[in-house]
Amino acid sequence: MPLRIAVVDRERCQPKKCGQECVKYCPRVRTGDETVKIEDKAVISENLCVGCGICVKKCPMHAIWIVGLPEELEGREVHRYGKNGFVLYNLPVPRKGYVVGILGPNGTGKSTAIKILSGQLKPNLGKEEASWEEIFDRFAGTELLDYLKGIKEGAIRVSQKPQYIEAIPKVYSGKAIELLKRVDERGMLDAVVEKLGLAEAIKRDVKDLSGGELQRLAIAACILRDADFYFFDEVTSYLDIYQRIAVAGVIRELAAEKTVMIVEHDLAILDMLADFVHITYGTPGVFGVVTNAKGARVGINQYLRGYLAEENIRIRDKPIEFEVFQPRESVGENILVEYPSFTKSYEGFRLEVEGGEIYQGEVLGVVGSNATGKSTFVKVLAGVIEDDEKKVELDVKVSYKPQYVKADVNMQVGMFLRRINPMIDSSYYKTEFLKPLMLENLMDRYLDDLSGGELQRVAIVACLLREADLYLLDEPSAHLDVEQRTEAARVIRRFALNTGKSVLVVDHDIYLIDMVSDRLLVFEGQPGKHGIARRPRGMREGMNLFLSKLGITFRRDEETKRPRVNKPDSRLDREQKAAGEYYYYF
Structure with a gap:
């Protein structure tokens, strides 16, 4: 018999609610074999299962998978x-x-x-x-x-840096420097703080740190342990x-x-x-x-x-492709909204924004160093906070996905999305949102039970489902794997093209920004002290401005055309810098 495994999601399986369809329709059960039986949850005998897949199709909770495996995995x-x-x-x-x-x-x-x-x-x-x-x-x-x-x-x-750094302020309160002193078993505190650029951040309370500062704090804590x-x-x-x-x-x-x-x-x-x-x-x-x-x-x-190649196994139906020339639709002449120059000040930090415009139907990418005010800028546009002079009043409807996503309500994903847009179950939304971002199997799950990546995908869809004129997405790639990032980029891009809506995307994934953006808004300044948001500009001009400030050049892999960072002072790095082309020099 071919090697196969049967997996039952213990959380989704609800025998008292479903009528035990998996048992009722299994042909092996009807012939007397106990292939499927109900204990507290469904139990499937992998030795007796013939892999017909009827229980998978009949399960209303989508809790069952029957998967054939390569025989060489047996015993491993x-x-x-x-x-x-x-x-x-x-x-x-x-x-x-x-x-x-x-x-x-x-x-x-x-x-x-x-x-x-x-x-x-x-x-x-x-x-x-x-x-x-x-x-x-x-x-x-x-x-x-x-x-x-x-x-x-x-x-x-073992020393381990956790995946989800958002939980750090919940388990530790106090100055960041005190946290690092407690874990510094290698006597390298000063050196690690300097290399990671944490000199200013460690003076503040952990709860006041930005996402990038929390990430570097977690990395420093991991390295400092012996x-x-x-x-x-x-x-x-x-x-x-x-x-x-x-x-x-x-x-x-x-x-x-x-x-x-x-x-x-x-x-x-x-x-x-x-x-x-x-x-x-x-x-x-x-x-x-x-x-x-x-x-x-x-x-x-x-x-x-x-x-x-070595295993002679195909792990995906189609390759992940990196296009050399991402097709661009020309940005229209209709301006959706113009925002004035403004400032936003906090204790020890000041953001200055040059006035600009967002065109109807465009995707505007936003890049820059951390702690230079990108999220603050987005919050001002979203109306979450006000600028110093209270000058920004956008006369448009805005849908906003924040940098940190969390489950504010305890309900099923399907119910949550249907409250936002009842048409989520239509074939259009299934094709454009649910299938690409793999949310169909999450619809019966509760928001509180989702992982960071699952919650991120739900938050992206929730943002795009709302009726609005301008959609603001702050770091949509966080916690997503390579395939999910690619699909998220395509979903956002198609959404803007198909609906004519305007989208603003803040992210640090260069390929995602390259794939979705028509124009670029670059942030400069001194992280943690002073930020400057330059006016929006074309992609090549914007990326050259951004990467030149960082002293980094990008190239494409000859085989897959994927983005790669040139090693500092390598031949390609020197060539691109001499030509003033920091971004995909051809």
């Missing part, structure tokens, strides 16, 4: 979350002196793998429980054997390009003497930072497979193509 289970739960195959391999990256869709086991490598989770080899002797036998002859023995004996100490294994989960969220490169440099220095592993969705930074890459693939929430290590450039390119 590392961990399974109980009967009919998510199963992980294989593990990434930490390598001392190198940065090992993990790249793959959300929900394919990256966090599970890290929990095992950090000692938080004991692998069960797909059974109810496995002894350490069985685990050692399973990994005998591999590079992981000694590492897992060290985990079992408590000889390996450990054998360092794990960084999504280090680039909320960081500008300059900060991302600074963080990459600090992590590379750490990897020279320690074992470092990183999960990251910014391909340009991952390519620059990682020596090796493990790809994860599978069905999100159902199963995940970790590949053997590949060279960073080779692994990233294979992931984008959707075909793993």
Whole structure:
């Protein structure tokens, strides 16, 4: 019988509400085999299941998956979350002196793998429980054997940077410097603070820090602990390009003497930072497979193509394509709104905005260093806060997605979206929003139960569903994986083209900004003290202005055309700077 797994979402499965359709219609049950039965939840026998898929189609809660697997995976289970739960195959391999990256869709086991490598989770080899002797036998002859023995004996100490840094102010109150002093076990506080540009931020309370400052604070705290294994989960969220490169440099220095592993969705930074890459693939929430290590450039390119050459496996129906010349619709002559020059002041910070305009039907990208007032600018346009002179009064309807998204109400996703727009169940909205952003299977889930990436996708759709003239999206790429970022960019772009609505997008993902934007608004100034919002301008002019201030040049990968950061002072870097073309020089 072909190898297959049956997975039942324990939260969605509601036997008392659904009429037990999965049992009622299963042909094997009708012939006397207990393929599907109801205990407190549905239980499916993988040995008896023939993979007909009837229970999957009949389940009104969308709680069941029956998935066929390559036979070579049999016996390679590392961990399974109980009967009919998510199963992980294989593990990434930490390598001392190198940065090992993990790249793959959300929900394919990256966090599970890290929990095992950090000692938080004991692998069960797909059974109810496995002894350490069985685990050692399973990994005998591999590079992981000694590492897992060290985990079992408590000889390996782990330092971990969490994925969701928004929770830090909830668990710690006080000055940022006090937090770092408490974890500084390596005596490197001053050096790390300087390299990460935290000199001003550490003087303030943690609750007053921006997203980028919180991210760098979490990275600093992870580095300052004295450990054998360092794990960084999504280090680039909320960081500008300059900060991302600074963080990459600090992590590379750490990897020279320690074992470092990183999960990251910014391909340009991952390519620059990682020596090796493990790809994860599978069905999100159902199963995940970790590949053997590949060279960073080779692994990233294979992931984008959707075909793993060594494994001879296709992991995606179509490749992720990076277009050299993104087609642009000319910006119309109809101005939707003009905003005046204005200022907004806080204690120790002042934002100055040059007057500008937003055209009807355009997407205006916003880039700049963190703590120069981008989110403040968006909040003024949204009417959340007022400028100093109270000059900004936009006579248009505005829909606003903030930088930090959270579940303010405890209701199902479907109900939440239907309250905003009852037409969400129509074929148009399903095609344009729900399917591309993979929200169809989340409609019965409660907002409080969603992950950061799931909540981000719901927030993007919620913003675009509202009836408005101007749509403001602050960092829509945060917590999204590579495929989700690409789809989010396409959804936003199509929305503006199809509806003629105007959209303003703040983000640090260069490809997302490049893909969606007609024009660019660049922020300059001294982070944390003074910000200047320049007038909107064309994409090439805007990106050259932005990148020249950072001293960074971008190129495209010859094979996939994806964005890549030139290594400082390399031949291409010098050529582009000499030509004054910092952005995709051809």
